[in-house]
Amino acid sequence: MSRIGRMPISVPAGVDVKIDNNLVTVKGSKGTISKQFSKELGIELNDGVITVTRPSESKNHKSLHGLTRTLISNMVNGVTNGYSKTLEIEGVGFRAAKQGKNLVMNLGFSHQVIIPEIDGITIDVPNANKVVINGIDKQVVGQFAAEVREKRPPEPYKGKGIRYEGERIIRKEGKAGKGKK
The missing domain is CATH 3.90.930.12 (Ribosomal protein L6)
Known part of the structure; x- marks a missing residue:
């Protein structure tokens, strides 16, 4: 497993996250960011925690796993702190x-x-x-x-x-x- 990819992203209070067919929309006090991610990865929001999963151990899935998690984390941080x-x-x-x-x-x-x-x-x-x-x-x-x-x-x-x-x-x-x- 990717060390970065498997880390959960906690969503702070005041931040609204919507996930629709791997289109992640994050809305916070500073603004709104939307980004479309690969359909192959699984992005789930449960109890204020976002997790990213990959379907296989292929090189492409491994590289997308950590990247997707980091991009979503940057989106959450951007709408809260900038x-x-x-x-x-x-x-x-x-x-x-x-x-x-x-x-x-x-x-x-x-x-x-x-x-x-x-x-x-x-x-x-x-x-x-x-x-x-x-x-x-x-x-x-x-x-x-x-x-x-x-x-x-x-x-x-x-x-x-x-x-x-x-x-x-x-x-x-x-x-x-x-x-x-």
Whole structure:
């Protein structure tokens, strides 16, 4: 058995879970998420506990077992607590600001980089060098944060660019100078 797949998911109070033909809908205080899972797996809700079972020991069923359980757990956690990613902007003159529903960043280009908020995502800019991305779907939050970081990834010589909070950039040494003749 998959160690992760066989773990039960407890549904906290205030969260409503509906399972209809492996379409799992989770509704909580922060919002609603629906996801369709493989018809081959068994997903059951009994006494506030969700369990995922697999029909056989085939490699495909084993891999889907743990994945499905984790995705459902992330859905339950997302509608109760939500997910957030924090990005740090480092560099002289690099800064971010929120204008309406848009994230406007000065990243050393000749133009400003403008990224609009998408559905299910909220952007918060607590200061000019920090951007916080919040949402209820872990995958969407991570993807959006990666797209923002992609606008100016950190470079290895001075470390300038957009990085995740706590991300360690491996620095390279610059030119060592000309050799002696």
